[in-house]
Amino acid sequence: MAQIAAQRYTGASVKRSEDPRILAGRGRYIDDLKLPGMLHAAFVRSPLAHARVLAVDAAAARALPGVVAVLTGADLEAVTIPGQDPLFAMMAGPGPKPEYTLLATDKVRFAGDPVAVVVAESRYLAEDGCELVEVDYEGLPPVVSAAFALDPASPPLFANLGDNIIGPHKRSEFGDVAGVFAAADRVAEFRIDVHRHQNVPMEGRGCVASYDAGSGTLTVHAATQSVHVTRMGAAMRLGIDADKVRVVAGDIGGSFGLKIGASREELAVAAASRALGRPVKWVEDRSENLAASGQAREESFEVRAAVSADGDLLGLDVAMVIDTGAYPVMGTMVPGIIEMMLPGPYKLAALGFESTAVTTNKASYIAYRGPWASETFVRERVLDLLAKDLGLDPLEIRLRNIAPRTDPPFTMITGRPLAGVTAKESLERIAEVVDIPAFRRRQAEERARGRYLGIGLATFIEAAPGPRSPEGRSGPMGMEFMRLALAGDGVVTLFTGQMPHGQSHQTTLAQIAADEFGVPFEQVRVVVGDSDVVPFGLTGGSRSATMTGGAALHGARQLKGKVLDFAAHLIEASAQDLEIVDGQVQVRGDPDSAIPVAEVARQAASGEFGADVDTNLEVEASFDGGEGGWSGGSHCAIVEVDAETGLVRIERYVAAEDCGALINPAVVEGQIRGGIAQGIGAVLLERSAYDQDGNYQSATFMDYLLPTACDIPRIEIEHLQTVPLDADVNFRGVGEGGMIIAPPTLVNAIEDALTPFGVRIYEQHLPPARILELIDTADAG
Amino acid sequence: MDITVSVNGAARAASVEARKTLADFLREDLDLTGTHVGCEHGVCGACTVIVDGRAVRSCLMLAVQAAGSEVTTIEGLAPDGALGPLQQAMRDSHSFQCGFCTPGFVMQASAFLRAHPDAGEQEIREALSGNICRCTGYQSIIDGVLLAARRSREG
Numbered sequence: 001m002a003q004i005a006a007q008r009y010t011g012a013s014v015k016r017s018e019d020p021r022i023l024a025g026r027g028r029y030i031d032d033l034k035l036p037g038m039l040h041a042a043f044v045r046s047p048l049a050h051a052r053v054l055a056v057d058a059a060a061a062r063a064l065p066g067v068v069a070v071l072t073g074a075d076l077e078a079v080t081i082p083g084q085d086p087l088f089a090m091m092a093g094p095g096p097k098p099e100y101t102l103l104a105t106d107k108v109r110f111a112g113d114p115v116a117v118v119v120a121e122s123r124y125l126a127e128d129g130c131e132l133v134e135v136d137y138e139g140l141p142p143v144v145s146a147a148f149a150l151d152p153a154s155p156p157l158f159a160n161l162g163d164n165i166i167g168p169h170k171r172s173e174f175g176d177v178a179g180v181f182a183a184a185d186r187v188a189e190f191r192i193d194v195h196r197h198q199n200v201p202m203e204g205r206g207c208v209a210s211y212d213a214g215s216g217t218l219t220v221h222a223a224t225q226s227v228h229v230t231r232m233g234a235a236m237r238l239g240i241d242a243d244k245v246r247v248v249a250g251d252i253g254g255s256f257g258l259k260i261g262a263s264r265e266e267l268a269v270a271a272a273s274r275a276l277g278r279p280v281k282w283v284e285d286r287s288e289n290l291a292a293s294g295q296a297r298e299e300s301f302e303v304r305a306a307v308s309a310d311g312d313l314l315g316l317d318v319a320m321v322i323d324t325g326a327y328p329v330m331g332t333m334v335p336g337i338i339e340m341m342l343p344g345p346y347k348l349a350a351l352g353f354e355s356t357a358v359t360t361n362k363a364s365y366i367a368y369r370g371p372w373a374s375e376t377f378v379r380e381r382v383l384d385l386l387a388k389d390l391g392l393d394p395l396e397i398r399l400r401n402i403a404p405r406t407d408p409p410f411t412m413i414t415g416r417p418l419a420g421v422t423a424k425e426s427l428e429r430i431a432e433v434v435d436i437p438a439f440r441r442r443q444a445e446e447r448a449r450g451r452y453l454g455i456g457l458a459t460f461i462e463a464a465p466g467p468r469s470p471e472g473r474s475g476p477m478g479m480e481f482m483r484l485a486l487a488g489d490g491v492v493t494l495f496t497g498q499m500p501h502g503q504s505h506q507t508t509l510a511q512i513a514a515d516e517f518g519v520p521f522e523q524v525r526v527v528v529g530d531s532d533v534v535p536f537g538l539t540g541g542s543r544s545a546t547m548t549g550g551a552a553l554h555g556a557r558q559l560k561g562k563v564l565d566f567a568a569h570l571i572e573a574s575a576q577d578l579e580i581v582d583g584q585v586q587v588r589g590d591p592d593s594a595i596p597v598a599e600v601a602r603q604a605a606s607g608e609f610g611a612d613v614d615t616n617l618e619v620e621a622s623f624d625g626g627e628g629g630w631s632g633g634s635h636c637a638i639v640e641v642d643a644e645t646g647l648v649r650i651e652r653y654v655a656a657e658d659c660g661a662l663i664n665p666a667v668v669e670g671q672i673r674g675g676i677a678q679g680i681g682a683v684l685l686e687r688s689a690y691d692q693d694g695n696y697q698s699a700t701f702m703d704y705l706l707p708t709a710c711d712i713p714r715i716e717i718e719h720l721q722t723v724p725l726d727a728d729v730n731f732r733g734v735g736e737g738g739m740i741i742a743p744p745t746l747v748n749a750i751e752d753a754l755t756p757f758g759v760r761i762y763e764q765h766l767p768p769a770r771i772l773e774l775i776d777t778a779d780a781g
Numbered sequence: 782m783d784i785t786v787s788v789n790g791a792a793r794a795a796s797v798e799a800r801k802t803l804a805d806f807l808r809e810d811l812d813l814t815g816t817h818v819g820c821e822h823g824v825c826g827a828c829t830v831i832v833d834g835r836a837v838r839s840c841l842m843l844a845v846q847a848a849g850s851e852v853t854t855i856e857g858l859a860p861d862g863a864l865g866p867l868q869q870a871m872r873d874s875h876s877f878q879c880g881f882c883t884p885g886f887v888m889q890a891s892a893f894l895r896a897h898p899d900a901g902e903q904e905i906r907e908a909l910s911g912n913i914c915r916c917t918g919y920q921s922i923i924d925g926v927l928l929a930a931r932r933s934r935e936g
């Protein structure tokens with residue numbers, strides 16, 4: 001008699017079920033879709049940063065053979081509803097809200113602002129048509145810097161705001177800020193800047209919209225992180241009931257926060273489909289992606305730090321200005337998260353925080369992997385700057401200030417308990433695997449030979465999902481929904497609102513459900529990408545590991561209960577005495593009694609049972625995050641900076657991370673490495689640059705440089721032993737951390753390398769030219 | 782213009798506009814959507830295909846320039862859907878995430894490995910440095926190529 005070992009997929013690097021199609025070139029990305037009668041859209045975009053639109057003449061374009069229609073801003077305004085980005089509409093708090101049309105009508109607000117859409121029989125012809133559209137502009141003074149935007153004399157982007165302040169100045173205090181600063185041995189002051197950079201998924205935005213006039217329904221084939229937010233945006237701006245909008249999606253070529261919801265262009269394409277009664281496709285090209293899809297992070301921080309003579313960081317007082325670009329999406333929401341997260345895993349006893357958000361004539365500030373990441377950059381930079389002044393080692397100042405793990409947990413001064421946070425352990429692990437004293441000796445020797453090595457450390461936590469609120473009222477991230485069914489062929493089918501775009505959910509959720517239900521991994525199917533299957537979902541904010549992992553676990557448990565209840569009618573036993581082992585329902589420990597789950601499903605569908613027997617093998621599950629928990633850890637980089645060329649070589653990079661129980665270690669490590677690579681790119685290469693007239697300077701991959709295989713080192717990953725908080729669900733999100741923590745880790749290492757020159761760094765973008773400048777100015781000073 | 786191109790071993794005759802890129806020809810006219818377009822200006826490598834034995838960027842080549850040539854695309858590496866040895870090694874190494882860059886990497890790496898079966902890590906990194914992946918940080922891709930090379934040496 002064969003003994004079947006219990007299946008255990010969760011925790012193993014199960015090979016991805018996405019890979020056979022992706023590696024064979026059989027992925028289904030948005031641009032791969034062809035619908036009968038489909039037309040192609042291209043946008044006419046503003047060459048100017050800020051201007052009035054006096055006239056749009058599309059006659060020549062309309063006359064071009066192959067061009068089916070040209071819809072100007074005014075044409076679309078007549079058939080759509082002005083409003084805001086759906087993410088902004090959903091999450092922005094009180095405060096003034098600009099209303100704007102899908103395409104510019106009266107004015108353009110950044111170089112790349114869409115003014116008209118040309119719809120033609122092919123993309124080539126649509127682009128030909130764009131060349132023929134004549135737009136008459138009257139230039140306005142461009143508002144290109146936050147400083148100018150703050151000036152009441154700057155011309156307002158949105159007339160109804162009256163000025164360029166979209167998030168009015170706001171100040172909060174936590175703890176006794178004045179007292180702490182008055183009592184401190186010293187108060188240090190810095191201004192720290194983070195530069196504008198952007199997501200750049202390898203696949204840009206795009207959609208195919210198809211309106212069916214007969215039923216009045218709109219189908220949007222989207223590249224999105226949330227079919228539901230896209231649906232909400234389309235319903236809002238096109239004035240269609242949400243239940244008449246269906247959003248579906250296939251494979252998505254990356255996003256990192258860019259493709260949340262529905263952009264103006266995508267909604268314009270949907271409106272065009274409705275106006276023309278034919279499917280319309282738009283896929284942005286790379287220059288549109290770089291210039292117009294959105295950018296992130298341009299923020300400045302005036303920091304005051306209260307510190308004791310021996311290195312206790314007692315208080316911070318931070319004033320932040322954020323440059324949200326033209327059409328608000330995410331920018332006004334970022335300061336609130338930064339405020340909450342600034343203390344990090346540290347004992348910080350007082351925080352003053354103020355912020356102002358401004359609009360400028362640049363592409364919109366959008367979500368980019370760890371949108372609040374600057375809190376970690378600022379805090380970890382400040383710690384190193386203080387350590388340098390006080391003659392402390394970076395490890396020492398962190399260990400001195402890190403919050404201990406206590407019971408009940410230490411609570412951040414901004415209010416959230418640090419339950420289960422292993423920040424201290426992560427620093428200790430770094431110190432175990434990197435021999436810092438040996439490095440310091442080598443550093444000294446090499447310096448004597450004119451080689452500049454540096455070491456950088458940084459520590460972070462990420463609310464992924466974050467702790468349950470102390471009152472226990474609600475979970476940390478709202479609800480996650482899932483439907484699960486046992487299909488007729490015995491396949492456990494999960495319907496989720498998650499919209500994976502690289503996260504491997506079709507693998508990881510199947511691992512969890514297979515274990516919990518008791519079927520082989522191959523017998524679980526994960527259905528994604530359809531707004532009709534669950535009420536709401538979104539892949540973002542590192543929510544899926546806990547929230548969807550938990551929904552899969554509890555849902556599979558619920559479904560199993562239902563299946564066993566029904567199977568009890570087939571096997572002479574009570575449901576409590578049944579189990580599912582490797583796809584067979586059997587009396588506990590008695591394989592001879594086994595029936596395959598497929599047979600159970602077949603019987604349930606046979607119609608041979610009375611009304612008193614529940615034959616519906618389907619459940620609706622939801623999960624509120626359970627006890628929640630934090631992800632986090634510490635990273636360490638060792639670099640060499642060439643003082644002649646300004647080039648930085650990363651010699652070693654170690655990440656010590658705790659993201660709870662690992663579902664699939666290979667997937668987790670991929671997320672960590674990918675995030676780190678983006679952080680390295682942000683520091684050494686990437687910048688979304690505008691000139692003083694608001695012309696975009698980074699619209700090709702020759703100008704916006706991305707890291708390649710030669711720029712990213714091998715990354716060593718240490719997984720920490722996690723502290724379980726929940727009885728069942730201790731998976732935590734890991735999507736954003738790498739991008740949050742790599743920039744300060746690397747900048748700290750670079751500054752350490754340049755210590756002999758007296759260089760102090762207050763910024764994040766350090767390409768070779770800038771490093772040479774820093775060396776020169778420090779030398780001169 | 783009328784052209785004939787051999788694509789994945791089959792002769793394909795078509796009439797194409799002179800300005801149409803090879804990438805668009807493959808994707809739109811032949812429905813071979815495995816070849817992706819990530820930048821259409823020759824930097825990202827997503828559109829890499831093999832033309833007469835050499836890895837080329839199909840966004841920079843016109844379809845008419847490929848007339849009379851032999852073109853292999855990602856679909857040609859896995860004709861019946863079964864993964865070839867390089868693809869299998871990449872799967873085993875969890876090389877990719879979103880998969881958009883994947884066809885370009887597979888084509889570039891397969892052309893490179895054929896010419897340099899004994900390549901080490903640094904050579905592989907350099908050979909793939911014209912392909913951009915935004916998701917992975919490259920290590921898993923490099924590991925996949927190294928694994929494929931090792932397996933082929935060990936037979």
Ligand code: FES
Nearest residue numbers: 819820821826840
């Ligand atoms: S699409 Fe050809 S190199 Fe990027």
Ligand code: FES
Nearest residue numbers: 878879914915916
């Ligand atoms: S796997 Fe997404 S770009 Fe490479």
